[in-house]
Amino acid sequence: xxxxxxxxxxxxxxxxxxxxxxxxxxxxxxxxxxxxxxxxxxxxxxxxxxxxxxxxxxxxxxxxxxxxxxxxxxxxxxxxxxxxxxxxxxxxxxxxxxxxxxxxxxxxxxxxxxxxxxxxxxxxxxxxxxxxxxxxxxxxxxxxxxxxxxxxxxxxxxxxxxxxxxxxxxxxxxxxxxxxxxxxxxxxxxxxxxxxxx
Amino acid sequence: xxxxxxxxxxxxxxxxxxxxxxxxxxxxxxxxxxxxxxxxxxxxxxxxxxxxxxxxxxxxxxxxxxxxxxxxxxxxxxxxxxxxxxxxxxxxxxxxxxxxxxxxxxxxxxxxxxxxxxxxxxxxxxxxxxxxxxxxxxxxxxxxxxxxxxxxxxxxxxxxxxxxxxxxxxxxxxxxxxxxxxxxxxxxxxxxxxxxxxxxxxxxxxxxxxxxxxxxxxxxxxxxxxxxxxxxxxxxxxxxxxxxxxxxxxxxxxxxxxxxxxxxxxxxxxxxxxxxxxxxxxxxxxxxxxxxxxxxxxxxxxxxxxxxxxxxxxxxxxxxxxxxxxxxxxxxxxxxxxxxxxxxxxxxxxxxxxxxxxxxxxxxxxxxxxxxxxxxxxxxxxxxxxxxxxxxxx
Numbered sequence: 360x361x362x363x364x365x366x367x368x369x370x371x372x373x374x375x376x377x378x379x380x381x382x383x384x385x386x387x388x389x390x391x392x393x394x395x396x397x398x399x400x401x402x403x404x405x406x407x408x409x410x411x412x413x414x415x416x417x418x419x420x421x422x423x424x425x426x427x428x429x430x431x432x433x434x435x436x437x438x439x440x441x442x443x444x445x446x447x448x449x450x451x452x453x454x455x456x457x458x459x460x461x462x463x464x465x466x467x468x469x470x471x472x473x474x475x476x477x478x479x480x481x482x483x484x485x486x487x488x489x490x491x492x493x494x495x496x497x498x499x500x501x502x503x504x505x506x507x508x509x510x511x512x513x514x515x516x517x518x519x520x521x522x523x524x525x526x527x528x529x530x531x532x533x534x535x536x537x538x539x540x541x542x543x544x545x546x547x548x549x550x551x552x553x554x555x556x557x
Numbered sequence: 558x559x560x561x562x563x564x565x566x567x568x569x570x571x572x573x574x575x576x577x578x579x580x581x582x583x584x585x586x587x588x589x590x591x592x593x594x595x596x597x598x599x600x601x602x603x604x605x606x607x608x609x610x611x612x613x614x615x616x617x618x619x620x621x622x623x624x625x626x627x628x629x630x631x632x633x634x635x636x637x638x639x640x641x642x643x644x645x646x647x648x649x650x651x652x653x654x655x656x657x658x659x660x661x662x663x664x665x666x667x668x669x670x671x672x673x674x675x676x677x678x679x680x681x682x683x684x685x686x687x688x689x690x691x692x693x694x695x696x697x698x699x700x701x702x703x704x705x706x707x708x709x710x711x712x713x714x715x716x717x718x719x720x721x722x723x724x725x726x727x728x729x730x731x732x733x734x735x736x737x738x739x740x741x742x743x744x745x746x747x748x749x750x751x752x753x754x755x756x757x758x759x760x761x762x763x764x765x766x767x768x769x770x771x772x773x774x775x776x777x778x779x780x781x782x783x784x785x786x787x788x789x790x791x792x793x794x795x796x797x798x799x800x801x802x803x804x805x806x807x808x809x810x811x812x813x814x815x816x817x818x819x820x821x822x823x824x825x826x827x828x829x830x831x832x833x834x835x836x837x838x839x840x841x842x843x844x845x846x847x848x849x850x851x852x853x854x855x856x857x858x859x860x861x862x863x864x865x866x867x868x869x870x871x872x873x874x875x876x877x878x879x880x881x882x883x884x885x886x887x888x889x890x891x892x893x894x895x896x897x898x899x900x901x902x903x904x905x906x907x908x909x910x911x912x913x914x915x916x917x918x919x920x921x922x923x924x925x926x927x928x929x930x931x932x933x934x935x936x937x938x939x940x941x942x943x944x945x946x947x948x949x950x951x
Contacts, residue, residue, distance in 0.1 A: 380819065381669070382885055408799040409887075410913040414900060418908075419637070442900055443883050455885065455898070455913075459796055459810055462817045466885060466898075487798035490921040498633075513626035513950065522634055532638055 360463055361385070367402055371395050374444040383465045386444035386451075392469040393479035396454065400484055404458045405465065408485035411454035411492060413471065413499040416441050419525040421533070448473050450499060450524075456485070471501055480506035498523035566789050572929035576619045591619055596935065598627050606946055607920070611927065611935065618935065621927035623920055629950040636910040641667050641741060641877050644907065648897075649735040651914055652948040655694035655891040657686045657726065660739040663910075665821065666886040666899040667741050670879045674821060679743035679869040684823040685756075685860050686729065686738070687888075688853040692763055693722040694891035695850045698943050699770050702843055705940040706783050711774050718766040721759040728752060741877055743870035753861050760854040767851045775844060784840035788926050788938035791837060798925070799918035802893025803849060804942060806833045807841035814889035822888075827859040839934075839941035846943070878905060892916055892948055916948035 361377045364385060371391035376384040387395040399405040416439045421432075439449050448470040457464035471478055480503035482489040490512065492503040497511045500521035511518065520527050591612045598606035606627035612620040632647050639647065648663055649656040661683060668674065675683070700715020723733045729748055730736035738745050774780055790800070795808040805812060813831040815824040832848040834841035879901040887896025893915030900909040919942055926942075927935060 384883075406793070406796045408797060408918075409894070409896070410799070410898075410911065410918075412898075412911045414909050414911075418902075440902075453898075459812055462812065464885075485797050485799070486794070486925070487918055487921055490917065511626075513629040522631065525637075527634075529634060529638055 360465075363403060364399070364465060367398050368395050376443050383463075384443045384468065385465060386446065386468045386470075389469050389472065389478055392452070393481050393484065395467060395469075396456065396481045396484050399456055399465070399467070404460060405456040407457040407459045408487040409455040409457055409464065411452065411481070411488050411495065413450055413452045413495050413501055413523075414442070415450050415499065415523065415525045416446065417449050417525045421528050444468055446470050450476060450501065452478055452495065452501065454481070454488070454491075475502075476500060477502040477504055479504050482506055497521070500524065566791065568786070569789065569929055572617070576614055576617050576929050579614045579617065579619075594932070598624075607939075607944070607949065609923070609927075609935065609939070611932075613932065616931045618927050618930050618932070621924055621935070623923045625920070625946075625949045627950070628946050630947075632951045633910055633912055636907050638906065640905045641879055641907065644910070645737055645739060646735075648912070649737055650947055651912065651951055652694070652890065652892055652895070652916070652945045653734060654697055654945060655690035656732075656734055657690040657730070657736045657738060658694075658888070658890045659895060660737070661687055661822070662886045662888045662890075662895055663897045663899070664739045664741055665888070666884045666897050667877075667879055668821075669884045669886060670882045670899065670901050671741065671873075671877075672880075673742050673871055673873055675743040675871055676868050677823075677865045678747075678867045679871075680821055681823045681826075681860055681864045682729075682744055682748060682869065683739065685857050685864075686726065686736070687822070688857050688860075689722055689726055689756075691853045691891040692850055692857075693719050693726065695846050695853075696722070696763070696766065698846055699767075699774070699843075699850065702940055703774050703780075705936050706780060708774065708777070708780070711770055714766060714769060714773075718762055721762055725752070725756055725759055728755075740870065740873075742873035743868070747869050753864075756861060757858060760858050763854045764851060767847060767854075771847060775840075775847065781840065783933075783937050784838065784843065784941065785836075786838050786840075787934050788839045788930065788941065789837050790922065790926055794922070794925065795837070798922040800893070800922060801915050801918065802889065802891075803845040804842055804893060804919055806831070807845045808837040809833055809835045814887060814894060818887075820888070823860055824856065826863055827856045829856050829859075839937050842941040842943070876905070878903060879907070887913065890915060892943065892945060893919060895948075912951050914948045914951055916944035916946075917951075920944050920949055 361383050365372050371387045372385055374386045418437050420437055422435055450471040451468050453468040455464055455466045492506050493512050495501055496509045591614045594611045594613050597608040608624040610622050611618045636644050645660045648659045651659050696715050696719045700712040703711030727733045730738035790808050792808045795805050811833050816831055829852045832845050834845055881903040883900050885898045887894050895915050896913040898911035899907050902908040
């Protein structure tokens with residue numbers, strides 16, 4: 360199956376990963392994002408649109424929000440490390456399409472340019488991508504070229520920032536100390552015990 | 558109206574053209590504009606706070622747009638600051654009528670990344686509770702469907718019988734609505750004593766309920782004339798929009814993730830049937846759900862008989878760290894395909910979780926399907942598409 364996809368998409372494929380019995384991932388060039396999905400749908404029969412979203416690969420500079428706000432924030436590693444199939448940019452869009460006859464699905468990824476995050480809209484290929492792209496635009500600030508209507512779905516239209524980007528702080532976690540990420544309370548009379556199993 | 562033109566049925570195409578013509582005629586000859594009707598955010602047909610803005614021409618809708626977001630809780634962001642076991646508390650509240658079913662795909666995704674497999678008995682109980690959430694969820698839909706058309710009796714029947722199922726879920730998990738019972742590696746507890754016998758009694762009652770609803774509601778002439786041929790969604794359109802669950806099967810696509818996907822859960826050990834309907838109208842969608850409720854009671858009965866003995870929890874470390882990787886797991890939830898794309902960085906919590914909820918896709922078709930319909934049909938189409946607001950907004 361992965362070979363079929365590689366053959367049909369040709370040069371567009373940058374990298375691919377197959378986990379037998381699990382799933383197939385492919386990464387395509389940003390410029391070929393729309394044409395790849397068109398090929399998947401029209402030539403290879405991936406007619407069911409599952410979802411489209413994005414990932415911000417930069418680790419959050421705020422960590423997991425478990426720090427004491429009265430202390431200075433610790434140093435954190437914010438090197439960008441991409442996931443399966445690699446990546447050269449901070450953000451990636453990814454989508455999943457499935458064939459309704461073979462019931463096989465594929466996760467397709469593409470890099471989003473760092474300077475001006477924009478990719479082609481695929482709402483003309485899969486009508487269902489319309490809302491997913493609106494959501495991704497609002498949450499990650501990625502523009503989808505050719506999308507008919509990129510209004511916000513959830514947030515007020517004058518909202519500033521893109522909540523699902525990793526550098527957007529989760530304020531509830533910034534203003535008061537979190538009781539502790541490791542949920543082991545000390546036993547009365549003894550120290551905290553951490554065994555294995557329940 | 559360009560790309561999908563050839564996929565439209567004759568009836569829809571005609572009514573759309575008629576609506577366009579009427580709009581132009583009104584605007585030009587009478588120098589009036591279409592009226593804008595605002596439905597919701599508080600409306601019984603919306604199961605929460607969905608708002609529909611519809612532009613009308615007389616009794617016909619020329620343009621409609623759902624406005625979601627009144628209940629956005631930002632779960633995708635919140636999962637990034639939670640540990641894996643804590644995430645189930647959040648995702649319980651996505652589709653709140655079938656909460657247990659929400660936990661399962663996430664736990665399965667985490668188990669997949671960790672390479673942990675729950676013991677057979679745990680998988681069996683998971684499947685039973687999964688189907689019980691389906692019954693609790695869809696029985697409410699069946700009752701509510703009557704109310705949308707002015708029939709008050711079904712909703713009382715539904716609430717009466719759904720109560721039995723909720724009591725079962727409560728006695729097994731401790732929570733009626735938010736069980737939070739699924740754990741990485743198994744389940745929190747085994748079933749209480751006497752639960753199996755009690756469940757069998759309740760399944761009989763639920764089958765009676767399905768029969769009752771089928772004769773009382775689905776056989777009713779008014780019901781049929783309000784539902785048949787209304788809100789037709791052809792197969793290709795349904796697939797493009799990513800409709801799933803009963804909405805997709807009502808358009809003639811024979812696809813059920815419980816049957817067509819490799820899953821550690823126990824559906825493969827029961828003998829049951831996937832229903833499809835060729836019509837794709839409101840009636841088909843509702844009818845499929847009715848049949849699925851009945852099938853679910855049969856699945857539960859069979860699984861109760863064949864349940865293996867043994868532990869319900871595998872050996873997992875007390876502090877759970879999930880190895881680096883990406884995993885996608887989806888299951889056939891009461892509302893349709895519900896899946897989680899989990900990205901892990903070997904941390905205590907996920908790096909990113911994309912929640913693919915069924916209702917988000919199911920509702921995105923509303924602007925397409927409402928075009929050209931009459932105002933009273935808006936309510937029946939919305940009801941038959943069946944969505945839960947928490948499942949749209951997340």
